[in-house]
Amino acid sequence: DVKVTQSSRYLVKRTGEKVFLECVQDMDHENMFWYRQDPGLGLRLIYFSYDVKMKEKGDIPEGYSVSREKKERFSLILESASTNQTSMYLCAIQRGLAGVGQYFGPGTRLTVT
Amino acid sequence: GQNIDQPTEMTATEGAIVQINCTYQTSGFNGLFWYQQHAGEAPTFLSYNVLDGLEEKGRFSSFLSRSKGYSYLLLKELQMKDSASYLCAVRETSGGYNKLIFGAGTRLAVHP
Numbered sequence: 123d124v125k126v127t128q129s130s131r132y133l134v135k136r137t138g139e140k141v142f143l144e145c146v147q148d149m150d151h152e153n154m155f156w157y158r159q160d161p162g163l164g165l166r167l168i169y170f171s172y173d174v175k176m177k178e179k180g181d182i183p184e185g186y187s188v189s190r191e192k193k194e195r196f197s198l199i200l201e202s203a204s205t206n207q208t209s210m211y212l213c214a215i216q217r218g219l220a221g222v223g224q225y226f227g228p229g230t231r232l233t234v235t
Numbered sequence: 236g237q238n239i240d241q242p243t244e245m246t247a248t249e250g251a252i253v254q255i256n257c258t259y260q261t262s263g264f265n266g267l268f269w270y271q272q273h274a275g276e277a278p279t280f281l282s283y284n285v286l287d288g289l290e291e292k293g294r295f296s297s298f299l300s301r302s303k304g305y306s307y308l309l310l311k312e313l314q315m316k317d318s319a320s321y322l323c324a325v326r327e328t329s330g331g332y333n334k335l336i337f338g339a340g341t342r343l344a345v346h347p
Contacts, residue, residue, distance in 0.1 A: 155335075157337075162339055163339060164322065164338055165324075165335075165337040166337070167335070170334070178332060180334065223268065223280035224280070225280070226277035226279070228277050
């Protein structure tokens with residue numbers, strides 16, 4: 123079974139705090155993705171990575187950064203959390219560039235107050 | 236630009252058949268995916284179409300017409316557990332990378 127874990131299911135942070143969301147996979151897949159999911163908007167891609175120390179901006183990277191120091195771990199960083207970053211954050215993995223289907227972690231519901 | 240449209244909500248009766256449509260406009264099309272997402276859970280992969288036609292997998296089938304920018308997901312013999320959101324996603328190749336572009340999802344409610 124594919125296993126993608128995220129560090130927290132629920133998280134509450136204050137405006138201006140630095141927030142780290144961690145994603146770990148045990149499938150040795152090269153490709154990892156961070157999305158946020160908001161009602162009526164669907165999943166939107168924040169950042170993705172196709173290899174260690176490699177990162178590419180997605181469609182909504184503003185206010186976020188990422189880190190991939192090891193193949194199995196992909197971290198999403200909110201440098202200074204704001205209330206409009208309250209959302210569900212989902213990590214996904216994919217085998218290869220043309221891999222069929224992405225596998226998602228359970229998600230982290232982040233509330234910024 | 237990218238645009239993926241699917242109905243916001245649908246209702247159906249247990250045992251019936253339901254068709255969820257998805258239309259898309261995108262450049263660099265490289266496949267269409269359907270995901271199921273139960274409330275509070277992560278999306279799970281259902282089906283993948285890259286060529287025109289119908290792909291059948293048990294009670295679920297997915298159809299693609301690339302020339303029309305159109306897909307549908309067909310659910311047969313509906314069960315209560317099929318109540319979930321169904322996400323249509325297009326894989327787009329851009330700058331040498333593949334990305335998934337998701338629609339907002341269709342929330343399906345199955346009634347007894």
